[in-house]
Amino acid sequence: AAGVIQSPRHLIKEKRETATLKCYPIPRHDTVYWYQQGPGQDPQFLISFYEKMQSDKGSIPDRFSAQQFSDYHSELNMSSLELGDSALYFCASSPRDAATDTQYFGPGTRLTVL
Amino acid sequence: KQEVTQIPAALSVPEGENLVLNCSFTDSAIYNLQWFRQDPGKGLTSLLLIQSSQREQTSGRLNASLDKSSGRSTLYIAASQPGDSATYLCAVRHGGRRALTFGSGTRLQVQP
Numbered sequence: 001a002a003g004v005i006q007s008p009r010h011l012i013k014e015k016r017e018t019a020t021l022k023c024y025p026i027p028r029h030d031t032v033y034w035y036q037q038g039p040g041q042d043p044q045f046l047i048s049f050y051e052k053m054q055s056d057k058g059s060i061p062d063r064f065s066a067q068q069f070s071d072y073h074s075e076l077n078m079s080s081l082e083l084g085d086s087a088l089y090f091c092a093s094s095p096r097d098a099a100t101d102t103q104y105f106g107p108g109t110r111l112t113v114l
Numbered sequence: 115k116q117e118v119t120q121i122p123a124a125l126s127v128p129e130g131e132n133l134v135l136n137c138s139f140t141d142s143a144i145y146n147l148q149w150f151r152q153d154p155g156k157g158l159t160s161l162l163l164i165q166s167s168q169r170e171q172t173s174g175r176l177n178a179s180l181d182k183s184s185g186r187s188t189l190y191i192a193a194s195q196p197g198d199s200a201t202y203l204c205a206v207r208h209g210g211r212r213a214l215t216f217g218s219g220t221r222l223q224v225q226p
Contacts, residue, residue: 056212
């Protein structure tokens, strides 16, 4: 079965650089979520999109922005990177049917900021 | 603000034991609760989802229960195997939001 695809899987950046993470949801899933998991921490919700509109916002820094495109893929743009941004970034998707509201997670992008 | 707590933080058991992982949440107005498995440095694999109207869900050797009024869920693993070694996370979706709030996980080690 198709799963959530994230790219790149690993990314190394310098402080103050920018990074773009991409997420391709499971086919026919219309909602995308972004989570950040710092070392030894639980995942923290950043932002979500439903039908290309922002649907919920969590603890996303102002330096970060995200959008969902017409093909439902999503991109997380991160600017002025800081050491504390080093983390595993997960994308998840869920289907339109609320009865099967399971969030399916991608493998994550490991971002290291030096 | 919803807070999710998991006890114990770590657990080591011999192969074959039945075990229970606990999850508690402070706000009972949840929409659903989901249990995940995470291997070191890897993604999250969804194990079970329980809707707020349900009391339990079963999948193979796994059984999850939900007591919404008391703010508790348990994940029961029968006949544990070394391959079950991983971190188990519970996450709740609060009513009105689609974001998940995660607990800090229980790190399980099953000794062969």
